[in-house]
Amino acid sequence: MTPFRAIAVFYQVATLNSVRAAAQALNVTPSAVSQQLRTLEEQLGTALTITRNRKLHLTEAGERYFELISDNIAGIEAATALIRGTPQSTTLTIRATPTIATKWLLPRIKGFLDENPSIDLRLDGTNEPTDFARDHVDLEIRHGMGRWPGLHVQPLATEHFLPVCSPDFAAASSLTASDITGLRQIRSVKAQIQWPDWFTAQGLTPPKAPRRLSFDRSHMAVDAAAQGLGIALESTLMMDEELRAGRLVIPVSNPPKIPITTQWLACPPSHLTRRRVRRFLDWITIEARNWETETI
Structure with a gap:
């Protein structure tokens, strides 16, 4: 007969992707x-x-094997906690960049928590990609092109990059594309769409020596535009709340929409067997589709 202790140890190793982390969790x-x-x-x-x-x-x-035993082990853990009279909770650890975490995920996360009261959420805001073999992370919302061999990867949502500014800086639809060439251009240096791309899409030659204000984080570019420091070129995903609240407006009439996906849901395939991960993926997929429908 296969010893249950060995099965339980393997479950911890597979869940944490680390022998050392499993040892710490099991206190051995x-x-x-x-x-x-x-x-x-x-x-x-x-x-x-x-x-x-x-x-x-x-x-x-x-x-x-991990896929086959996961639900059973989770059920045993739940039954043990119930008999002990211990309230059961499961921690879900999500890693995301500070911008997507604060600008898009945080305003919506209450819906997930309300639907899943037994799940405790830990949101790890960092730009460093996850080493799933070392880091105790269930799922990452990762910025990039979506090409990470060995991981399960699915797009979060289709975004559009648009010029935006404070309504005090320029009113909505009050400028032409050529007007922007003489104004301060705010940008995130890591964004996948930059001002030259936007000017080219407008059929204009990008200015050779534009006035710029650059940041290495998109949320800083969004905040700078909302404070009236210039015009930012940003993703609708990153400035959704500011656009809805009217803190940002689109100063150009009928700007070209440049569709792109820059945010991806990524994790090892084995993590898909975790109930907490499946529940989060189901929730955020519906949330992202609803957002896309609202912003078309």
Whole structure:
């Protein structure tokens, strides 16, 4: 009979993507965890984990086994907590850049919390990409082109980059595209659409020596525009609240819409077996589709 202790240890290792982290969670030594893994692999007759470049990964058999046992182990943990009389909660850790976390996710997250009262949410705001083998992160909202081999990746939403400013700086639809060439242009240096792209889409030659105010974070560019420091070129996803509240307006009539996806939901495929991850993915997918419909 396969020892349940070894199965439970493997579950922790697969969940945390780390022998060391599993050892800390179980209050045992890493060598004890490794021994339990070897015992289970011997019982099953197949390797469940493999180490590449000092990082632990599940083998194909390990991913399949983890998928098969996850719901059962979670159910046992829930039953144990119930018998003990301990209120059960599950922590979901989401990593996202500060801009998407504060400008788009935070204003909507109450809906997820209301629908999932047993889930405690930890929101990790950073621009550093997640090392899922080391970091205790369930899911990342990652900025980029969406090409990360080995991860489950799905788009968050289709965005449009538009020129915006404070209504005190310029009224809505009061400027032409050529007017902007002589005004201070605010930009985020990491944005995938820049002012030359926008001018080209308008059929204009980008100014050779524009006045610029540059930031390395999109939320700073959005805030600078709202404070009347110039005109920003930003994603509708990043300035949704400011546009709705009227703190930002679009000063150009019928600007070209440049559709692009810059934010992606990413995690190891094995994380999709976690109930908390599936619930968040289901919720945020519907939330993003509703947002797209509202902003068309």
